Amino acid sequence: MINVAVVGTGNIAHAHVGGLLTFPDRCKIVALCDIYPEKAQAMKEKYQLDCEIFADHQVMLNSDLKIDLVHVCTPPYVHCEIAVNSMNAGCNVVVEKPMATCLAECDRMLEAERHNGVTMACIAQNRFRNSIYRLKKTVDSNLAGKICLANVQSAWWRGHCYYDLWWRGTWEKEGGGPTLNHAVHHIDMLNWLEGRMPDSVMAMLTNVMHDNAEVEDLSLACLRYADGSLAQITSSVVHHGEEQGIVLQCADAKISAPWEVKAEVTQANGFPKQEGNEALKKALEEFQEQIPPLAHEGHTGEIENVLSALEKGERPLITGEDGRRTVEVITAIYKAGFTGQQVKLPIESGDEYYTFDGVLKNAVHFYEKTASVENFAEERITVGNYK
Template sequence: MLHIAVVGIGNISPSHIEGLLAFPDRCQIVALCDIYPEKAEAAKKKYNLDCKVFDDHQTMLDSGLSIDVVHVCTPPYVHGEIAIHSMDAGCHVVVEKPMAPSLKECDAMLEAEKRNQVTMACIAQNRFRNEIYKLKQVLDTKIAGKICCAHVNSNWWRGHCYYDLWWRGLWEKEGGGPTLNHAVHHIDMLNWMEGSLPDAVMAMLANAMHDNSEVEDLSLAILEYPDGSLAQVTSSVIHHGEEQGIVLQCANAKLSVPWNLKAEVSRTNGFPEEGGNQELLEKLEAFYQGIPDLLYEGHTGEIDDVLSAIENGTRPMITGEDGRKTVELITAIYKAGCLKERVVLPISQEEEYYSLEGIIDHAVRFHKKSSSVENFTDTVITLGSYQS
């Protein structure tokens, strides 16, 4: 039985708590921690938990309470600090997205994992959506051929008051806008599908709708891969309807989420034959439909995977190395957008954009955040949808 602590009882914590409660024979929540302890007390009551409540993570770690795994669900700027302190205390760690706002923090977290011989997993729960998981399985058969062009739409909508919360909309606290905090899901997916980072990035950043935020609310990026293929990533919190998805134009066919297939076949003059490649379409469709559904989806699916890794001494599906790759690509997008120039990967330790301090020093500030609120009374959130 693994003893679990959840640090940060904000909007995303219910996904962790409910996911953990799905496995009562494997884990038990023994602690909830938040700088606003009343939020932890409310969650304790809501979920009828037999646990202790803390207002400081270090106090919790020093309390003598038996804790095996710490789930870090706080704002991004303290992910690294809490994760490292927890690993130094001998705990395994599950870190919400993004892993951290900077590569320097990511590397410090990875070093702490290695130093303490514990396991760190990073949340990227969309890999545990049936439609995403099945798309990856189809892609890996190579039947559709290599990826030639990818379109990633991380389209969300957030009202003006979204950035009224005290830590949002600040480079120092949130680390960025939707490129870091929303598209992180889709960028992880893209890295997973591609199997590698791009060689270079070009990007533009904008703030079109939220004048109470210094960070971007929209970015468009073009990624260039070693084989000459390209990808386009839209990161937004200004898109009505929140239509999200990924389209992979492969050599032999188009694959996408929401699931949709197209496969052209050439006439003798190079134009597409009417009806397309029916034989290939049928083969791809049959393979897709034959993939069994995941037993658990979303956060619950990833929590199941992490528990299994800790129980069996194996690596989780989404490691700290995966989390770092996502942050590296996001950092490259920010660097390209701030400098308005083509940026080559990897980002080295000598570069100013390697650290959060360097990012803050060079970031574009679209507006000045002049007021804020401590907490919202409305806690209903959306976790993304995939629509055609």
């Protein structure tokens, strides 16, 4: 039995608790921790948990309570501190997205994992959506040929009051806008589908709808890979309908999530034949249909993967190294957007943007946050739309 503590009991923690409770014979929630202990108490009562409540994660770690795994579900600016302290206490960790606010923090976390001989997983639950999982399998089959252009749509909508919460919309506490906190899902998926990192990035950032936030609410980025292929990433909280997805224009066919397949074949004049490549379209459809569905999707699917990895002494699907790669692409987008210049990857430790202080020093404040609320009432949240 794996004893689990959840640190941070806000909106996303419910997805973690729900996932953990799916496997009562494999794990048990023994602690909830929040700087607002009344929120942790409310979560305990809602799910009828037999667990202890803490207001400080270090007090929790120093207690006599046996904890094997800590889920870090706090705002991004304390991910590193809580994860490192937990690993130094001998606990494995699952860190919500984004892994951290900068590459220096990511490297501190990776070093703590190595030094303590524990396991760190980073949440990127959309790899555990059937549509994304099947798209990855199809890419790896090479039926569609190499990826020439990826169009990534991280389209969300958040009302003006979304950024009223005290830590949101500030560079210091949230670390960024939708590029860091929403598109993180899609950038992880892009890195996974491509199986490689870009070598340069260009970007533009703006804030067009949220004058109570310092950070961007919309960014457009272009990534270039070593072979000349490109990727476009839209990161937004101004898109009505939240229609998200990834379209891959491959050498021989277009494939996407939500699933769609197109395949052209040329006439003698270079224009496409009206019927397209019917044989290839049929082969791709048949390949998709034969991929068995995942037993669990979303957070529950990733949590099951982490539990299995701990039980078997294996690495989880989404590691700290994966989380760092995502943060590196996001850092490059911010650097490119702040400077108006093309940014080369990798970002080395001597780069000013390697540290959070460097990011904060250079961050563009679109607006200044002058008022805030301490907590929101518990209401429904949206976690992605791939229909």
